[in-house]
Amino acid sequence: MAIPSDLEIANSATVLPLPQIAELAGIPRQHLELYGHGAAKVQLEAIESLAGRPDAKYVVVSAITPTPLGEGKTTTTVGLGQAFSHIGKSATIAIRQPSMGPTFGIKGGAAGGGYSQVVPMDLFNLHLTGDMHAVTAAHNLCAAVLDAHLFHGNDLGIDIHNITWRRVVDINDRALRNITVGLGGRLDGIPRESGFDITAASEVMAALALATSLQDLRNKMGAIVVGYTKDDKPVTAEDLEVAGSMTVMLREAIKPNLMQTLEGTPALVHTGPFGNIATGNSSIVADQIGIKTGDFLLTEAGFGADMGAERFFNIKCRYSGLVPDAAVLVATVRGLKAHSGKHRIVAGRPLPAALLKENPDEVHAGGDNLRKQLENMKIHGVTPVVAINEFPGDNTGDLQAIEQIAAEYGARSARCTHFSNGGAGAAEL
Amino acid sequence: MAIPSDLEIANSATVLPLPQIAELAGIPRQHLELYGHGAAKVQLEAIESLAGRPDAKYVVVSAITPTPLGEGKTTTTVGLGQAFSHIGKSATIAIRQPSMGPTFGIKGGAAGGGYSQVVPMDLFNLHLTGDMHAVTAAHNLCAAVLDAHLFHGNDLGIDIHNITWRRVVDINDRALRNITVGLGGRLDGIPRESGFDITAASEVMAALALATSLQDLRNKMGAIVVGYTKDDKPVTAEDLEVAGSMTVMLREAIKPNLMQTLEGTPALVHTGPFGNIATGNSSIVADQIGIKTGDFLLTEAGFGADMGAERFFNIKCRYSGLVPDAAVLVATVRGLKAHSGKHRIVAGRPLPAALLKENPDEVHAGGDNLRKQLENMKIHGVTPVVAINEFPGDNTGDLQAIEQIAAEYGARSARCTHFSNGGAGAAEL
Amino acid sequence: MAIPSDLEIANSATVLPLPQIAELAGIPRQHLELYGHGAAKVQLEAIESLAGRPDAKYVVVSAITPTPLGEGKTTTTVGLGQAFSHIGKSATIAIRQPSMGPTFGIKGGAAGGGYSQVVPMDLFNLHLTGDMHAVTAAHNLCAAVLDAHLFHGNDLGIDIHNITWRRVVDINDRALRNITVGLGGRLDGIPRESGFDITAASEVMAALALATSLQDLRNKMGAIVVGYTKDDKPVTAEDLEVAGSMTVMLREAIKPNLMQTLEGTPALVHTGPFGNIATGNSSIVADQIGIKTGDFLLTEAGFGADMGAERFFNIKCRYSGLVPDAAVLVATVRGLKAHSGKHRIVAGRPLPAALLKENPDEVHAGGDNLRKQLENMKIHGVTPVVAINEFPGDNTGDLQAIEQIAAEYGARSARCTHFSNGGAGAAEL
Amino acid sequence: MAIPSDLEIANSATVLPLPQIAELAGIPRQHLELYGHGAAKVQLEAIESLAGRPDAKYVVVSAITPTPLGEGKTTTTVGLGQAFSHIGKSATIAIRQPSMGPTFGIKGGAAGGGYSQVVPMDLFNLHLTGDMHAVTAAHNLCAAVLDAHLFHGNDLGIDIHNITWRRVVDINDRALRNITVGLGGRLDGIPRESGFDITAASEVMAALALATSLQDLRNKMGAIVVGYTKDDKPVTAEDLEVAGSMTVMLREAIKPNLMQTLEGTPALVHTGPFGNIATGNSSIVADQIGIKTGDFLLTEAGFGADMGAERFFNIKCRYSGLVPDAAVLVATVRGLKAHSGKHRIVAGRPLPAALLKENPDEVHAGGDNLRKQLENMKIHGVTPVVAINEFPGDNTGDLQAIEQIAAEYGARSARCTHFSNGGAGAAEL
Structure with a gap:
């Protein structure tokens, strides 16, 4: 059965009342300011109120260098967040708010994809809370x-x-x-x-x-x-x-926005600095709140591990004082093949047929990008986990090639099908 | 006792929960979308839901041609709105959202003044709901x-x-x-x-x-x-x-914003076209909702009766189909004296001493502006009421001069002290 | 027999050595600086050297308000200058240097036309002496x-x-x-x-x-x-x-340039202020030299008698101290018909056929322009002579209409065929 | 006795009639177009007329890389040209016309200097023939x-x-x-x-x-x-x-301009492409005429031997077909010291005192520039002669250092004092 479009999935989602999501995350109702039905702002006073609660495991999600194909960094972050409830753990995700600029261009949306999205999608992609x-x-x-x-x-x-x-x-x-x-x-x-x-x-x-x-x-x-x-x-x-x-x-803008994933996972959506030209990470205050809201806080670092994650370790964490417990590196078969330099990919056009054929050598060739990112991560003292964002139609040999690369660096890897299957698809990880 | 500053008054105000304001106005809770604690959006479906309720009296509030002094059009609209509860009637006011542009310049704020303000003042003056x-x-x-x-x-x-x-x-x-x-x-x-x-x-x-x-x-x-x-x-x-x-x-922006006055009068704040270069009136949909929310709906028309009110009658009402029941013309002693052309007034500077002395002749000279506005209003088939926005220190002779001008045109007039006294001060009107 | 083109006539001309032209004009050789074979600069010291010689009659040539057709003001000035030798008198003409701007546009040249041109034509129209x-x-x-x-x-x-x-x-x-x-x-x-x-x-x-x-x-x-x-x-x-x-x-530019007409009449070509936006007259120093070089000095005033001639009388003559003895007003049948407002004339396009038909009423209608210019001239104390620049094909009735208009104002008029016949054609005048 | 300023020398010069200069150079009078008293244009027909005459020795004059001090390339070209008459030979020089741009800036003039100038200086520096x-x-x-x-x-x-x-x-x-x-x-x-x-x-x-x-x-x-x-x-x-x-x-501009040096040497001044951003050489047609006008034709190549002279050999000579017989490289003590990088020289300011002291080591250090230029010249098959443009006050040890450098490359060198002494000072060369 074909997977419905992102928009169809998003529109058919049941959006829970935000106070219910906040309660799930332990955020006191009095620190919540509702903004319409899809989002709420969390007052910074929540940091103080939550101080006594235990810290979540702090996990940064990054990826190989972006290609025009999209590697599904946000999708994986959402999928991972959703996955924890499938293994009996609570998680919160912290992601950036997308710019409207590119959204009205080619990409079409930045809320994640498939069954791993932040909803309501249109609110997320447009003004949100301003x-x-x-x-x-x-x-x-x-x-x-x-x-x-x-x-x-x-x-x-x-x-x-x-x-x-x-x-x-x-x-x-x-x-x-x-x-x-x-x-x-x-x-x-x-x-x-x-x-x-x-x-x-x-x-x-x-x-x-x-x-x-x-x-x-x-x-x-x-x-x-x-x-x-x-x-x-x-x-x-x-x-x-x-x-x-x-x-x-900026008095209102400094308050993180609380939203939810398709499966009701709390999602803190806040600030949107680009990863290639700015810090590429969502806000410190969102993480400071999120770190007290469950077993895991998944925070996304944009535009490749060498850009966003480097700034996560060297800038964001130094300012915030938070110390990461783990790092996830998202990779895709098609992304690594694109990095092999053998294909000409144009955003918005169908993928070249040659790219879709099984060809582990090409994955290995483009895998240099993954290798370097794994090295980068280890410099910062964490051993990364490679999340293989599996697309329908990916070939086994190609997927195994990624697993081999991860193994070279002693990194655990796992195939995720959260796009097709939601949180359950990322539970392995 | 000196009147506290606008800011002091606004900050010491008790802001009621918006659902309570909505209930007062008869707006069903399900059509309300809270935006933080100070404002809520009213869904356009409310127009349909309220269709069965009786129409309020529809009153347009305009003024003499603006001077750098400010005539208190918004203040009077707010004051009048508050006044109705002092005479046992319910009222809603409909005003425009101010532009941030001039707000960061000289004026300092547009939420009304003294004890006749829309609150929270800072929300009103800044982003509101975006x-x-x-x-x-x-x-x-x-x-x-x-x-x-x-x-x-x-x-x-x-x-x-x-x-x-x-x-x-x-x-x-x-x-x-x-x-x-x-x-x-x-x-x-x-x-x-x-x-x-x-x-x-x-x-x-x-x-x-x-x-x-x-x-x-x-x-x-x-x-x-x-x-x-x-x-x-x-x-x-x-x-x-x-x-x-x-x-x-614009999907969210089309929904009117519900706020309140210092005395808890419902205030629909929506759209902000300038009166000198655009239509100068708040939105039709706000009036379509407001007309079903009490005994009176006071709607403000900007930048002088010849500009804003003319467009109210000839453009806004033709589109909306609503028919005004009354018109209020705000005038001040100092404004008419300014129109006499005898004083050089610079925004932000203290008033010339000569302007503060009793001088009914000057009021009569500048009164030509009021006379013309009264004529303008009568063209549209309503007999205006002149609201004399009385400032502390205004001289009796000067105030009487305005009353005489109103009487020339068969218009009722009333002195209002809503700035100092809130709604009670406008109850005479 | 068809008249050859301006260019053919100009190119077949015999250009006399400038020292010979200077001698004719009485300008001492030592004040002459040759600039190639077609032009020479006259040093300002010549003014002093010539001081003892008698003054020429000082005649200003102007025209009706210009039309896209060209009225032949320069052509007439040249033709008149040439005409004097046909009646045994010596004359010098003083005209402006044309701008290259329009020359590379539609007009094609400004050296006069037909058998009444300043030569060498290309030198005149291009850099001249810089x-x-x-x-x-x-x-x-x-x-x-x-x-x-x-x-x-x-x-x-x-x-x-x-x-x-x-x-x-x-x-x-x-x-x-x-x-x-x-x-x-x-x-x-x-x-x-x-x-x-x-x-x-x-x-x-x-x-x-x-x-x-x-x-x-x-x-x-x-x-x-x-x-x-x-x-x-x-x-x-x-x-x-x-x-x-x-x-x-500007040390060289202040020296007038001596050139010659097709018939060897001395021509002082100097400065080129536009008549519509500047003074519209050739230089004072050229006239100060020219006034001593023969029986007549014909000086051209640009862009209609109301523009160029007005500035001739009120600005140029006041600075120079020279007093005009006579004024010539150039008019054409086609120009006056154009001023009737009955024809749409586009520069570079053939004339409308209707304009070429005999129609004295149209000449009289457009003649208001000529009438006003005649009045203008009389204000300055000179009775103008109307030079009717006759084109091949002009109808007698139309030409007579111009003569009638001139007669209304007591002005002498004369038909000139200098375009076709050179100086002999303007001798009547 | 102090040397008078360039301007004083230039103004006191006797400027010979151009026909006399042309006669000296063998240019027929009918190909000469006088432009005022200081210059004449030579028609291109002269190339044909002179075809039967023997070719002069063709000498290119270049220099070390320019410094803000000026190396006297033009001055040396002029001085050399003048020198030939002191040894019983005839010479013509061919140089570029300077741009007015820098002339109205710091440099003050480009006509050469001292007793080796092209005159009239102001004509040379301003419009010349346009x-x-x-x-x-x-x-x-x-x-x-x-x-x-x-x-x-x-x-x-x-x-x-x-x-x-x-x-x-x-x-x-x-x-x-x-x-x-x-x-x-x-x-x-x-x-x-x-x-x-x-x-x-x-x-x-x-x-x-x-x-x-x-x-x-x-x-x-x-x-x-x-x-x-x-x-x-x-x-x-x-x-x-x-x-x-x-x-x-450009019909007139293509004709070379004939001027003269202070000692009456014919000077063809024509075109002015910059040496750093364009071809840096005077015109081919000037050389084609000049090559037939005496025993030697000295042509100047601008902005360092690696710039102007390289283009002389590789562009100009290929187009013209002329083959150089010799090359002169102008060097100065102060220029080479400037190239040592030990002094901060600002155009228009007095020279640093340290630069004026005898210091052959510094000359040798900066001499690398001269060495490379000598190499460059030899690539083109001519052995250069080094013309040491000696300034009053230059020290013997420093001058000898230049001679040593020249000798390293087997190049003859000679000290020239043409600035102070005119042609006689360059006769050694």
Whole structure:
């Protein structure tokens, strides 16, 4: 029987009331702020309230270097989270909120896939509770204040050729990448070259993900460097006297969002820094809450173990003080074959037929990427488990090739079919 | 005793649970979606559910032409709403959501003032439930699709010199008013001149305010003209195949937000088109719900009776089918004195001493503005009531001058002290 | 027999050695600087050397308001100049150098036409002796110094939104009309909006045309206002310390160029300010030399008697001190018919057939333009002579209509066939 | 006795009539077109007329890599040219026309220096006969036609992101380096990013320098690539149908300019491509004329032997067919010391005192530059002569160091004092 589409599965899901999910996770009702029927914000006071509870095992989920095919990192995180209830354990997952930008492009959605999704899918993919918008607004408020400062005489002596703070928009809008602002007339500002980045690349987003409290966020906002004077001295948001307002605009956004998976696993969805150009990890405060909510906390690190996971170990954990207990590395047959360099894959096009044939040599060739990621993980002192995200139609020989690579590094591996089978499919792991 | 500041009053307010406010207004619990503790969205299905209830008296509140002093239109609407409970009647108010742009500038807040405010004040003034952001995102999605269309070969033959669709941002950012987009290189779009307007001026915002259903909004999105071909044929969002996505992004934003006044009066806060450059009225769907929630529905029309109220009668009511029962015109001694042209008033500076002295002649001179507004109202078939928003320190002679002007036009007038005294102060009216 | 094309006539012309032309005009050889075989510059010292000679009759040639058809103002000036030798008198003509801009566009040439041309035609229409380029270079040097001043700290406090000095180019280049300059990086200047005008519109060109000596030109360069400070104080080229360099660059350009007509009449060709946007007259120094070179000096005033001639009387003559003895107004049957508003004429397209039919009423209708120009001339105290530039195929009734209009104002009129017949055709006048 | 300034020397020079200079060089009078009193153009027909005369020895003068100090390449070329008459030989020099851009900057002039200059100095440094302006105009005509082509529908399908043809200006105007053109409105062109280079870098300039006839120039203009279509096919000036007009604008500019040195040596001054970014050599046609005008033709190759001279051998000579007989390499004590990397030299500031002390080791250290240039020259089959341009105050030990370096490569060397002593000072060489 064919697997229904992601959308069909998501739409037919029963979404449990969020207070029920919170109760499952042990989060006191008074720290919950409902946002419609699909999500709730968890107040940071919950960290204090939950302090007495035992810590969950802290597991980071990463993957091989991304290919246009998608390796199913989020899907696996969701699947793993769901799997624990199949073995009598409780788990919470912590993932990032996706950017609307690429979502309206090719990918179509970032809520996971198949029977391992966060629901409601449309809420997850769109505004959710408005955090992305708040980050965008806070970032752009800083830019507006900066340009207004130039307009009103530039008392700080900012060098207009050395302004590093651009604007952001949560959409893939290429026409805004490089623009000239301040045109028009006497009332329209000072002309200069600038542009927009995607919100997921905003330093405000990274700071929000790394903040441990609202006060800490306030400090991080103040420390933001927006440019330099003609003497090459840095100019900060504090100098512009805008850091306080930026923080006010983020007052709600700093609270993690509670959602659920298709099987009712609690999912903390919070902040969305890109892995290739920013920290690539969901928020510290979400993990600080999640670590007290069950037997396991699965937290996702984006864009390849060498990018997201490296920052997880070296940046996020240093700030948060949390110590990971295990690491999962997601790999797929098709992803490793793509890394062999033998196929030309175009996003949105059908896979080349040659890629679908059994060919363990190709898996081994592309397996160098997996090997290097395994080495990377071991540098950080954890022995990774390889989660083989098995797709319908994957060949046994190819799957075994991945298992052999994992074994070379003394890493346990397991095939997961959570896409087709939900949590049960990842229970082996 | 001095009146505490707006902020002090707002912060010391007891905010009732929204379900309790909804119950007061007769809105069924199942149509309520809580958004944190201060606001809730009311689903449009409520219109159907409430159809059997009697209509409230429909009262539009407008004012003389705005001055930098603020005439207290929102404050009076709130005060009036609160006043009805003092005379044993139930009322709901319907007002617009303020733009963050000017809020971060001089004005400081738009939630009303003194003891006549909508609370929580900070929620009201900032993101609320994210509607502003959704309008911004939908508007800018259309712009991004338009520029992407140009980039991918411009099959529609759009004349780049005749594109009328700009982008919007919910902040007063003068450097973005006139920009050149599409600079950079081969992957960065087609260069052209464009710019950003404030979100409150977006056609998407106006359409949201005038939509009577999600389907109607979908149609309005499709009909948006973004520019013209070289043959001067209009090009629409429908032609760009973006109208559906825009509507999806507005799916939550179309639901009115329920809040409350300091005295627990239900307040529907929804959409924020500016009165000087757009329709200046809150949404039709908010009024369609509010009209079934008590004895009176007070709806505010922005930026002077000749702007906002004119559009209320000629645009909003024609779309909604609702017929106003009464009109209130807010006037102040200081506002009319400002209209006399004898004083130089700068926003944010203390009032000129001369303006505070008793001088009925000046009130009569500036009273021409009030006279014209009274005439305007009568054209639309309603006899207005003049609400004299009395400030502490106003002189009797000056107040009487306003009463005389109202009497010239056969309009009833009443002094209101709702700023100092809350609803009790507006009960006379 | 068909009249050969302008180019054929020009190319078959015998061009006399310039020293011979100068001798004819009484200009001493030592004041002549040859520039190739077709032109020579006359040193300003000639003014002093010729001081003792008698003044020529000073005749200004103007026309009805220009139409796309061309009224033959230059052609008539040349034809008249040539005509004097047919009646035993000596004449010199003084005309402007054309801009290359429109020349490379539709018009094709500005040297006159038919048998009444200045030769060599290509020299006349292209670089001539480089005066246009010198004006362009001096103008743009000032702009470069201005932008360098902004770049180096803007000690003069120039308001970048209130810079009135643009750049110029001697070509019709629409892409340069509105540009943003100073883009790039730290070494590439200060971004601002600016643009290029055509060289013929440069204030440097107007100043060169009105200068009475190199020292006077130096003063005029220094007085050029390039923009304003933020306090609205004017900033001059003198303030930028560039006026001296600009003058140096114009040292050759201030010397009038001596050329000749097809019949060997001396032609002083000097400066080219447009008549619609600048002074529209050739230089004062050319007239100061020409006034001493024969019985008549014919000087052309551009773009309609109400534009060029008005500035001739009110600006040029006041600076030069010369007093006109007579004024010629050129009119054509087709030009007046075009002014009737009954025909749609497109430059470069064949004339509408209807316009070529005899129709004196149409001439009378369009004749209002001629009437007003005649009135304008009389205001300045000279009674104009109407030169009817007769084209092959013009109808008698139409020509008589012009004569009637002239007679209404007591002006003498004469039909001229100089285009077909050279100087002999204008001898009646 | 102190040496007078360059300007004093130049102004006190006796400038001989150009026909006399031409006669000295054997150029028939009928091929001479006088341009004022200081220069004349030589018609290309002179090449044919002179064909029967014997060839001069063809000597290329180059130098070590330029430093901010100036090595006196032009000065030495002039000095050498003058020197031949001191040993009873006739010589002609061929040099480039300088750009006005840097001339109005730091350098002050490019006519040579001291008693080895081309005169009149101001004519040489400014417009000369307008060739620079003609190149600028032809180049920019092409750009204007290109933008007009885009404006009128872009039938050639030019990719606006892949246009390689910019505009040029003969001035150092940093604000024009990177600009956005085509702004404004419907009539103002298509917006795109572009900019201005200096005229000396124009491909038109390089083509003019390498053209062997007007027809050849016409072909070169047609072959100019202005950009590419979206299919990456080149688009030429021929495709734009502008190559003919460009050639017409260069009709005078292709004729070499005849001037003279302070001692009356004929100097052909023609074209000015920069050596660092273009071909760096004066024109082929000037050399083709000069090669028939005496015992020696000294032609200058700009910007270091590795730049200008390399292009002389590999590009210019291949096009012209002329074969060099000898090569002169100019070196200075101060230049080699600067190349040692031990001194910080800023253009326009006094030399560091340390650099002026005798220090042969430093000369040897910086001498690596001279060594490599000597090697470069030998690759092309000529043994260079090192001309040591001796400055007053140079120390004997330092001068001897240069002689030692030359001797290492078997190259003859000679000290020249032409700056102080004119031609006599270079006679040794």
